[in-house]
Amino acid sequence: MQFMLILNESANDFARRADAAEATDYWGGWNAFIGAMAAAGVIVKGDGLQGPHTATVVRVRDGKRTVQDGPYPDSKEQLGGYFVIEVPDLDAALDWAARAPSALTASVEVRPVLQMPPTGS
């Protein structure tokens, strides 16, 4: 069964990415986590994302496009990356999610990937 680990990070997590004193620790934590998942052969796909300051939100209402700078500015946690993993069940997915560095500082949402129903009859 495929699950997406939606990796939320705090403002401080994002700041650590480029902080001279913190970056080694920050990336080391993620590399260890991703390395462990890769070694277990559970990764289907995944990416880290650039910080929320790079985000742009678009909406179309009544045929009119509005473009907005950044996502929800007040939210304490922002999407920092995602992985889709293949594991037997939610319990196994939660075990991986709990090992993500951002589980300690922000949160990881776990959701099953939607299986499209077969088309036709």
Next chain:
Amino acid sequence: MMPTPDDGVRAAERAARASYGKLLAVLAARDHDIAAAEDALSEAFVAALAVWPVEGVPANPEGWLVTAARNRRRNAYRAGAVRQRAEPDLLLRADGDAAAAPAIPDDRLRLMFVCAHPAIDPAVRAPLILQTVLGLDAARIARAFLTEPAAMSQRLVRAKARIRDAGLRFALPDPEDMPGRLADVLDAIYAAFGQGWDGLERPDAPEGLTGEAIWLARILVSLMPEEPEPNGLLALMLYCTARRAARRDAAGAFVPLERQDVRLWDRALIVEAERLLTEAAGAGRFGRYQCEAAIQSVHVQRPITGRLNLQALLTLYDLLVRHTDGIGPRIGRAVVLADTGEAERALADLDGMERARVRGHQPWWVARAHVAERAGHAATAAESLRAALALTDEAAVRAHLSDRLARLDAGARE
């Protein structure tokens, strides 16, 4: 002897009562769709009520029901609702298939563990177990939990959809996760018992679920004989049930434990509880429910030894407080501490608890009144009784508290 139609009806009812959870666990195991399994199973029972009185009770009733339910699901899946009329034909074939069917495995444990899964809202775990393992309907559960039937139904439907779609493990937990996961199952069963207990003596009380909770604990004990905590939980509930008749006097007034007429205690239940607790102790592993049951055991020994063993109680409460973070054990410990002559320390302990957690908790105020009175602080005791009164609407308990308050006021005036 020829079977009579009544035999068929009775056999179907017996199968429904004894096998419901077993059959549901088997039917839901493959795709984890509990709601669909429930529908199929209830239709299989309806079919059994129609077929068994006429055709005779099949040699393997559980196998017959599972095959009928599976055919029903397959049929519904293939052709949708339109072909449901073909049912009687399918059911006759089901009967033939089932004769050779193997015995149904008992997967009720898996069902209990998935219902009390960490990914399921704790508030819905007890209702979910009551419904899936015992087959209780949502309306009955809602009455016991003082909830609107529609709201309870909706919560149950949502939880089942979650089990079906979110990929919850439908199996026993790994050994390293077992203690915590088992505690969740036990807590859910105890919550069902508590729902039955709280309003037990009120004339307008909803139908309790204490019997159902005890039944669930018995299932758990039989399926996990090597684990001591299910024994502890069952023992605890049996001790409480054993004293039930003594909790009210002839006029319906509340009788506190130390003044209960012990002749009204149910000896058979107490003997069983003591046996369960001794068996559990053999495992040599501490557990919250064993400890709480042991506290009850000390109380029931009072009439035998002629005195309440306060030191034993204090030791058990110390253990409980060290191993759990509930407020109940700390309140219980303070009362025992006061009774051993340490009332000032007990009052300080109670007042040292986080106010936000205890302010609305009636037992805390009752305990504080008792402890303050022992320490000679009549005003604090009276204030606590008034707060406790404001937090309960059970008439018998209110009368008991008002009596205490009146005595306290009379003492203060002397």
